[in-house]
Amino acid sequence: MSSSRVAVEDLDAGMHADEDAINVLFVCLGNICRSPMAEGAFRRTVQQLGFKNKFRKIDSCGTASYHSGERPDPRTVQLLAKHGIHTSHLARQLATSDFNDFDYILPMDDANLRDITSVQPDGSKAKVMLFGNFGDNKSEQVQDPYYGGQAGFDRNYAQIIRFTKGFLREVFGAEIDE
Numbered sequence: 001m002s003s004s005r006v007a008v009e010d011l012d013a014g015m016h017a018d019e020d021a022i023n024v025l026f027v028c029l030g031n032i033c034r035s036p037m038a039e040g041a042f043r044r045t046v047q048q049l050g051f052k053n054k055f056r057k058i059d060s061c062g063t064a065s066y067h068s069g070e071r072p073d074p075r076t077v078q079l080l081a082k083h084g085i086h087t088s089h090l091a092r093q094l095a096t097s098d099f100n101d102f103d104y105i106l107p108m109d110d111a112n113l114r115d116i117t118s119v120q121p122d123g124s125k126a127k128v129m130l131f132g133n134f135g136d137n138k139s140e141q142v143q144d145p146y147y148g149g150q151a152g153f154d155r156n157y158a159q160i161i162r163f164t165k166g167f168l169r170e171v172f173g174a175e176i177d178e
Contacts, residue, residue, distance in 0.1 A: 017056040018054060022103040023101060025101075026060040027094060027107045028107070028144070031060055033146050034160075035108060037080060037160060038160045040089075041161055042160070061091075062093055063093070068092055099124035105127070106131035109144070113128070113130050116128050136162070142156050
């Protein structure tokens with residue numbers, strides 16, 4: 001693998017996390033389009049900007065189980081590959097344990113947020129908030145591109161990069177250009 005390609009699964013294995021490193025989980029409906037895209041793009045951006053030691057685990061899942069065990073949508077895989085990101089992710093459903101295993105659970109839209117908060121156990125450690133809260137327009141949605149064309153996937157990727165930089169600025173006080 002060339003040095004410009006990042007294998008999503010390799011980053012967790014190779015991470016030398018700081019003692020106070022955090023765990024982040026991205027969530028969409030089926031875990032085949034938006035959340036695996038967010039997982040891959042977030043990992044890549046974190047690595048490129050020198051923040052990978054701030055993260056112990058970066059993962060994604062869906063609120064529904066009907067795609068469990070499947071690879072991401074080919075359009076997501078193709079878009080990630082275009083940006084030098086390889087993924088071997090297999091879809092999974094949100095689990096109760098995720099609420100204590102992750103510091104941040106970041107849903108893509110309001111429906112995902114409602115589904116997650118409706119099953120969130122009392123006293124869980126995870127901060128559940130819309131990923132779009134880290135964009136310029138608070139509460140911005142990452143719309144599901146599944147039934148649309150490639151432009152929707154491209155728009156999602158641009159949003160995810162912007163939200164990732166916003167997350168790093170807000171959570172770590174990073175000085176990162178838009």
